[in-house]
Amino acid sequence: MTQRNADGFVGQPANAAGIDHIFSRSDDVDTAPEWLQANHASGIDREAWEDAEDKWMTTTG
Incomplete structure (x- = not known):
């Protein structure tokens, strides 16, 4: 859910x-x-x- 406002293709499925x-x-x-x-x-x-998911995993450890 933290990627909901991301630009481009990352934000689209997160918004959905x-x-x-x-x-x-x-x-x-x-x-x-x-x-x-x-x-x-x-x-x-x-x-x-x-x-x-890869970005989330790197920020959450």
Whole structure:
């Protein structure tokens, strides 16, 4: 959720997840790929999500 206002492809799936009431707000990054698949995300969206996840992992340790 910290990437919701990011520019470009990182912010787009984060914004979509942010407005989806079903998306888990936990710190469990394993739920994101399931949500992306259930919402028929494009390859670009999945790649952007992986980029956001990598950035999150580096800031949270």
